[in-house]
Structures are given as C-alpha cells and as structure tokens.
Amino acid sequence: MATTPGARSAPAHRWDGAPFCVRVDARGNPGVAEAGSWRSVPDRLRAIAAAAVREHLPHADFLWRGEVDQPVCSVRIDVRSEAATTVAFISGEPLETLPHDLSRRELEVLTLVTTGASNAEIARWLDISPRTITTHVDNLLRKLDCASRTAAAVRAVDEGIMLVPIPVSRRDELCSTRIGRVLGAIDHGPARLPGTPRVRLRPWRIGAAVPASGPGASDAAEMRRGLQLAIEEINATGGVHGRPVDIEVTDIDIADAASTRAAIEQLADREVDVLTSAYVAHQDVAHDTAAATGIPYLHAATSGAMEERVRNDRGRYSRVLQLCPSDVHYAPGFVGFAGDLRRRGLLPTTSRTLVCIQQTSWQLIDFGTAHAQALADAEGWELVTIDVADENGWTAAAQAAIAREPAAVMIGSYFVDHHIDVVRAVRDARAPSIVYSIYAPSVPAFRERLGAAADGVVWATTTGTYSDAIGLGFAQRFARRFGSAPGRSHAGLAYDRAHVVAQAWARSNDFRDFDDVVRRMRSTTYRGVNGAYSFHPETGVAAGFRGPGDDPSVALAHLVYQIQDGRQEIIAPVPYTTSRFRRPDWLTAPAR
Incomplete structure (x- = not known):
C-alpha cells in the first residue's frame, strides 16, 4: 500500500x-x-x-x-x-x-x-x-x-x-x-x-459514497453515471498532469450513522485524493469522519445546519465544501413563487392558505420554514406546516393538507416515493392546489412511475442542470454513453464535481497538499452544467442565484421547473427559463 x-x-x-x-x-x-x-x-x-x-x-x-x-x-x-x-x-x-x-x-x-x-x-x-x-x-x-x-x-x-x-x-x-x-x-x-x-x-482517485439500495438508489445511479462520464472525458484528454483519474465507489446506507462513518473510512483507507457524497441523514457524522481523515470532502447535503457548523468551526472543517446552496432556501422560495403567481393572476383559487408538508425523520433537515413563515405573514398568507415522521404517512398528510383548501402545497422531501404519494392524492381529489415539489422530480424514476400524471407538477432545486448549450451538450453526451437522458440535478452535479476537483488538481503544485488543493477550489470559479461554482470563504458553501441582485456568473441558479407534456421546462428564474407556467390539468374546480 x-x-x-x-x-x-x-x-x-x-x-x-x-x-x-x-x-x-x-x-x-x-x-x-x-x-x-x-x-x-x-x-x-x-x-x-x-x-x-x-x-x-x-x-x-x-x-x-x-x-x-x-x-x-x-x-x-x-x-x-x-x-x-x-x-x-x-x-x-x-x-x-x-x-x-x-x-x-x-x-x-x-x-x-x-x-x-x-x-x-x-x-x-x-x-x-x-x-x-x-x-x-x-x-x-x-x-x-x-x-x-x-x-x-x-x-x-x-x-x-x-x-x-x-x-x-x-x-x-x-x-x-x-x-x-x-x-x-x-x-x-x-x-x-x-x-x-x-x-x-x-491515478488521481475520487472516492464516492453512494447508496446501492434504499430510497436513494435510483438517484445514486445518476450520480455514478455523471461521475463516470466526467472521468472518461478527463482521461480522454490526457488526465491531469499526465495522470489518469479513477473512481473508488463504496456503498452507504444514507439513513444509518454507522454506515456513513464506515463508508468514508473505507474510502480513506483506499487512499483516495478527495471524498464525495450526496445527501445522508447523519451529515454531522460524515463531516466529522471526513475532517478526521484530512482528505478534502465535497458533499451535496444542501444542509443549512451543517453550513452553520462549518462557520462556527472553520479550522476543523477547512477541507469540507458543500457543492450546492442549502435547503433553507426551499420554503422561502415556495412562498415567493406562490406570491408571484398570485400577483400574475395565475393561482386556481383565492385561498390565502399555503401548506408545507415536510419530512422530520432526518433531524438535520431545515427547509427554512421559519423564514418562510415571516415572508408569508408579510404577504398575507397563512402558512401551515405538516410534519411527517412515518415513511407511510405521506398520503395521510396530503389529505390533511387538501382539507385546508390551500392555493399550493409544498412537498419537503428528497425521495421519489413521498412525492408520488402526494401528487396522486392531489390528483385523486382534483384539489384546486398547485403542487410544488423539491428536488425529487429531478430523478428520472419520478416521471417514469407517474407517466402522464407527472404533468403539471412544479418543482425546485438548489442545483439543477441548465437547458443552455452547456447543459444540453452534457445531456446529449450522457444519453449517447448510457442510453437514457440524465436527471436534472445529481447527474450534472456529480459530473461538475469531478471537474471542480480536476481543475484544482491541475492548478495545484502538489495534489497531495490537501490544503493547497482546497484553496484552489475555494479561490476559483468553475462553470459547469449546473451553473457556476464559487464557495463562501467561511462556510465553504456554493453560492446561489435566485433573481435580480444576485450574480449568475458566480452562482448556481435556484431553478424552478414544471413538467409539461413529459418534458422538464425551466419556468424561473430569468435568464434560464425555457417555458412559462401552465395551469395543471387537475385544476378543474372553478376559482372561489
């Protein structure tokens, strides 16, 4: 060894x-x-x-x-x-x-x-x-x-x-x-x-902890393919400083703390040069285990809680970077989107109620409901939050939300099954409510399982693949390589992550000088298929772009999609839009 x-x-x-x-x-x-x-x-x-x-x-x-x-x-x-x-x-x-x-x-x-x-x-x-x-x-x-x-x-x-x-x-x-x-x-x-x-x-070694089974398995397949495509393309052009790039993959149970610790330790034992993971329930364990190895760690947990942990202990977590803006932007984004539709006269009802259904089984998740509540109060909304701790409780939560006759329902979960349960409940009830999902519809399995019933669903992500020339070029190469189109979030994110790392290695004087490698990542913006990556000097979190006043050249857009005729269309923010909002077909009830 x-x-x-x-x-x-x-x-x-x-x-x-x-x-x-x-x-x-x-x-x-x-x-x-x-x-x-x-x-x-x-x-x-x-x-x-x-x-x-x-x-x-x-x-x-x-x-x-x-x-x-x-x-x-x-x-x-x-x-x-x-x-x-x-x-x-x-x-x-x-x-x-x-x-x-x-x-x-x-x-x-x-x-x-x-x-x-x-x-x-x-x-x-x-x-x-x-x-x-x-x-x-x-x-x-x-x-x-x-x-x-x-x-x-x-x-x-x-x-x-x-x-x-x-x-x-x-x-x-x-x-x-x-x-x-x-x-x-x-x-x-x-x-x-x-x-x-x-x-x-x-070879340069990228270590990836991805779940082979469980609720994140279909998403993990996207991550592995995006990473594989990036590495194949990097190696086809000579690697980095003449070295090939390789992947070390280990399985992880994203809901289990011991598995999270073991996965990162296994990758460190294989002497990888960078650690990566997507989202895990025990992100605190992942942070601490990665920090103990000293190896740079790039994750996509979108965790506001971990963002603050890094801010408060910058020395310990100096080699930890979060590849996307945090989850705290989701609920405020939902309230802002509903308000925009109301101002434009596009809501199906005059209801002043919004409902956020959110998973609470992962303690470190924070969808920003406290901030969203303040925004809702200021705009005259009643924001109701329904917590779901039971994996089988999403249909019941959706029915409770529908009973309040809200203008829109947000689904706060990262998993496809939860979103499908809510969408079906809303459709079955023909409820006059917009469905606003987060993240999960990016996974191809969402549309594959719902079919035409997915049409009309609005969803947002803090990191999504653009529909510009760069994003479309990636999608075409991905489809040629793997025979299917990529999802609209983690496939592109994994692809970009490899390039962020390779760019830092190419600019570093010594690729095993981990502090130098992280400095290169922190100090250099990379424009990928999911947007532009630049990291906050205190938290190591990628900057986000939500609209006027933000700089899209150094940030990842908080994209809002709608599934229209089976296609993923970006409906906000400008300048990344590819379509306008359409009223979903289940909204048959007249406005009240």
Missing part, C-alpha cells in the same frame, strides 16, 4: 527488495508513493533522482545493486513537470535474471568498461587477475553481440545496463558530464529492456 499522505520519517538506507515507484523533488524529499513505499528507496537512489531533476535529464535507466543476498533492482527515473514544479518519479523492481543473461561480475566489468577503463585497471580495482577480466570481457561481448568494447559500452549506456553505485571510484572519470553527475542517468532516449520498469503514475 502507498504511504500515508504527508508522511515524513527517517529514510531507509538500504533497499528492502520490494518494488516501488515514488515521487521525489529536487532536494530529494520523498513525496507520494505511486506504488509500494518510498521507504523502500535508499538514500543514494533518492539523491540520484534529485540530481536528475537538477540536471534537467528527462529520464535515466540503470541497475541498482542491493545487498549481496538481494537481487539487482532495475531502476527507471522520469523527470516531469507538474504545475509549477519539476519532480522525478523513480521506480524499481527486482530482476530475477540480469539483462542478456550477464553474471553479476560481468555486469560490474561492463559498468567499468563504460568509464573507459582498461582491463588492467579493472583487474586492479576489482582485485582479480587481468586474465580473468579478459575472459569476462569476451563473454559480455558475446552476450551483447558486440564486436568491440566501445560498442558494448554504448549498448550498456543505451539500455541502462550500468551498475550503480559504480563499483569503484572510477566514476570520477565521468564527473565532467551530466551523466556522471547523476551517476548513470542518460540524456538521450534509451532502448528499453523488457524487464525495465516503466513509470505507471498512480
């Missing part, structure tokens, strides 16, 4: 025989382990990699000799630029047999031949007879299929068949060259040996 991010300890002084691929800077400081552990890399190898960075050598191949009882290690150094810095990736793996079937002594002799030493000098330095050296040279010329010592030396350098450290101090002969200064690094393209390790850069 790769080393813990940011770990620093006394480096090993001998190779432990394990394969490795590590990142080293110009001062020899070890960074993230792409494979294995940097503790497998002796000091001398790290110094050579650092010298390769300083000497601007693009690559180096050589053979490292460990202890007598160890195999030879085939080493590859690649120097690369990442953001504003240059680093070396040094990889190594043991060789069961030496290249060209050379013996260890023949390899020592060949290495000294590359320095230009004579047979007599090599014999003296290795403390063996000149005749034995002659025999070794004859053997290695035959094995390398070379006619001369010079040809053998050239091939050894080209193929990286040089033993490091060089057996004796003869390496001083090379000190006038860059090759000598990095002890065997080469400044032209080598002919690669089949056994020479290639640098396989560890």
